[in-house]
Structures are given as C-alpha cells and as structure tokens.
Amino acid sequence: xxxxxxxxxxxxxxxxxxxxxxxxxxxxxxxxxxxxxxxxxxxxxxxxxxxxxxxxxxxxxxxxxxxxxxxxxxxxxxxxxxxxxxxxxxxxxxxxxxxxxxxxxxxxxxxxxxxxxxxxxxxxxxxxxxxxxxxxxxxxxxxxxxxxxxxxxxxxxxxxxxxxxxxxxxxxxxxxxxxxxxxxxxxxxxxxxxxx
Amino acid sequence: xxxxxxxxxxxxxxxxxxxxxxxxxxxxxxxxxxxxxxxxxxxxxxxxxxxxxxxxxxxxxxxxxxxxxxxxxxxxxxxxxxxxxxxxxxxxxxxxxxxxxxxxxxxxxxxxxxxxxxxxxxxxx
Numbered sequence: 001x002x003x004x005x006x007x008x009x010x011x012x013x014x015x016x017x018x019x020x021x022x023x024x025x026x027x028x029x030x031x032x033x034x035x036x037x038x039x040x041x042x043x044x045x046x047x048x049x050x051x052x053x054x055x056x057x058x059x060x061x062x063x064x065x066x067x068x069x070x071x072x073x074x075x076x077x078x079x080x081x082x083x084x085x086x087x088x089x090x091x092x093x094x095x096x097x098x099x100x101x102x103x104x105x106x107x108x109x110x111x112x113x114x115x116x117x118x119x120x121x122x123x124x125x126x127x128x129x130x131x132x133x134x135x136x137x138x139x140x141x142x143x144x145x146x147x148x149x150x151x152x153x154x155x156x157x158x159x160x161x162x163x164x165x166x167x168x169x170x171x172x173x174x175x176x177x178x179x180x181x182x183x184x185x186x187x188x189x190x191x192x193x194x195x196x
Numbered sequence: 197x198x199x200x201x202x203x204x205x206x207x208x209x210x211x212x213x214x215x216x217x218x219x220x221x222x223x224x225x226x227x228x229x230x231x232x233x234x235x236x237x238x239x240x241x242x243x244x245x246x247x248x249x250x251x252x253x254x255x256x257x258x259x260x261x262x263x264x265x266x267x268x269x270x271x272x273x274x275x276x277x278x279x280x281x282x283x284x285x286x287x288x289x290x291x292x293x294x295x296x297x298x299x300x301x302x303x304x305x306x307x308x309x310x311x312x313x314x315x316x317x318x319x320x321x
Contacts, residue, residue, distance in 0.1 A: 003316070003321070005306065005310075005312065006282075006306075006307075006310060006312065006315050006319075007252070007293050007306050008279075008283070008306075008307065018254060019254070019255055019256075019319065020244070020252045020253060020254060020255070021242075021244075021252070021253040021255050021319070021321055022250060022251070022252060023250070023251040023252075023253065024249065024250055024251070025249060025251075030249065031246045031249055031250075031251055032246065033245075033246055033247055033248070034245060034246050035245055036243060036244075036245065037243070037244055037245065037246055037251070038241055038242075038243060039241070039242050039243075039244065039251075039253055040240045040241045040242070172243070174241075174243065176238070187238075189238065189241055189243060190243070191243045191244070191245075191254055192254055
C-alpha cells in the first residue's frame with residue numbers, strides 16, 4: 001500500500017482542521033471496512049490467531065461482574081440501575097490469567113434529551129477474581145465502551161479497542177498499559193472527536 | 197466459558213498497513229516483543245478508518261519540522277503555516293471529498309494541486 005494523497009477535513013464540528021493521508025492497497029491486498037485501525041512504521045508480526053477477540057463472560061461470572069461494577073459506582077441519584085453492561089475477556093496486565101474489561105452505564109438516561117447518555121458510568125479492568133486492577137474512566141463526558149481486544153505490540157498483553165461515546169459526538173481509542181508505575185494505569189490514543 | 201461475538205477485522209487492516217508504512221519508511225526489522233511499547237511503537241502509531249478499500253489515516257505534523265507545539269496557539273500557528281505552504285492554490289483547486297462514514301470524516305475537501313512533496317516531508321507518518 002502507499003499514500004496516494006491527502007485530504008483536509010474541516011467542519012463546524014471540528015475544533016481545527018484534520019489532515020488525512022489517503023492510502024490504497026497494492027499487490028491485490030484487501031482492506032475491509034473498519035471504524036478504527038492502527039498503523040505504524042514497524043509493527044511486530046502478529047501471532048496466531050492474529051485477530052482481535054470479543055469474548056464475553058457469561059453465567060455466574062457475568063452476574064458477579066455486575067455486582068462488582070455496581071459496588072463503588074459514583075451514582076448520585078436514587079433509582080438507578082445498570083442499563084448497559086459490556087464485558088470482554090483478555091490479558092491486560094497479566095499473561096497467566098484471564099482478566100476482564102467492563103463498561104457499565106447506570107441509568108435511566110436523561111429523559112428530556114433522546115439519545116443523550118447518562119452521566120453515570122464506569123469502565124474497569126478486573127482480575128480473574130474480579131478485584132479491580134485499574135479504572136479506565138468514570139462519569140466523564142465520553143463513555144469508554146470496549147469493542148474488542150488484541151495484542152498490537154506483540155508483548156502478550158492485549159490492548160483495548162474502544163468507542164469513546166459522548167452524547168453529542170464520539171471518537172475511537174486504543175488503550176494500552178502504561179509501564180513502570182506501581183499502580184496499574186493505562187493511556188489512550190484516540191481519533192479526532194466528531195461532534196458538538 | 198464465554199460467548200464469542202463477531203470479531204472486527206482490525207488486525208487484517210493493520211497487517212495491510214504494516215506493508216504500507218514499511219514501504220514509506222523502510223526499517224530494518226519489526227519491534228521485538230518485550231520492548232517498551234511506549235518508547236518504540238506509540239510515538240509512531242496513527243489511527244484511521246478503512247472504507248471501500250481505501251485507508252484514511254489521521255496524521256499530525258512532524259515534531260522535527262514543528263517543534264515546541266505546547267499551546268493551542270502554537271498548534272494553530274503551525275497548522276496555518278502548513279496549510280499556506282501545502283495548499284497554495286486553495287480554494288481554487290478544491291473539490292468536495294467523498295461523503296464518508298463514519299461521519300467524522302465528512303465535510304472535507306481535497307486540494308487537487310496540493311504540494312504533496314512538501315506535505316510528505318513535514319507530516320508525522
């Protein structure tokens with residue numbers, strides 16, 4: 001593939017111009033449609049199965065996850081409950097055990113504004129015993145909703161692919177472990193925000 | 197036990213892009229497992245989308261050519277400089293960009309006589 005051109009995106013919804021490099025495949029390769037992809041000059045060769053995964057826990061594990069994510073949630077209003085729960089299995093800080101990245105949205109969503117998301121949510125990484133490893137976010141504007149996990153850098157740990165969904169716009173991001181800290185923490189690389 | 201849902205084709209796209217970017221910036225090998233992801237890979241990562249066989253990558257300005265962009269004003273000034281130099285015939289040469297999904301890439305224009313050599317020399321790709 002090669003870069004064949006550049007495109008500048010401007011709109012009232014963008015705080016500034018966005019520059020896109022336009023690339024097309026060579027040698028008959030095909031790039032399927034996707035809302036988020038990663039590129040770099042030298043990515044490690046992926047290991048089998050070489051695909052992202054989106055494996056959700058079920059049964060008793062999922063019920064325990066619901067309790068863990070509700071416990072400690074910063075919900076100021078009464079009558080709220082878990083309206084949406086997304087949970088994916090992966091290896092985020094440990095290679096020797098399954099872990100979970102979990103998003104929960106606590107509703108109901110605000111009634112006067114159809115499509116607006118609740119102010120209350122949290123996204124956690126949990127160990128296999130469901131102890132909290134790290135908090136990816138909570139109660140901020142853009143909800144961190146994981147879509148799949150996959151090992152980009154070949155270190156045996158998964159990065160987290162997520163939608164960053166606000167009530168008036170969104171972007172997409174890749175969460176990766178920030179090494180060297182005593183407490184586990186994660187950084188994110190994200191696409192430009194589109195919205196108001 | 198878990199239920200496997202549809203897996204997005206991110207990695208397929210990613211592999212294709214490895215070839216693309218290697219072609220643009222030849223290297224002497226791939227990142228080794230165990231290297232510090234933050235030091236080796238993150239500074240060069242770019243994100244984007246793929247639509248109808250075309251890949252759109254969100255790119256920034258090279259720190260080599262535009263150092264010390266610390267404030268919003270710094271960045272605005274750098275982009276203004278870039279656009280003056282790169283899009284010298286704009287808006288006379290502009291055509292509307294394809295109506296893309298996701299919607300964040302709509303409303304663009306393509307400057308058909310942009311200085312691609314200059315752009316390639318100063319963007320972070």
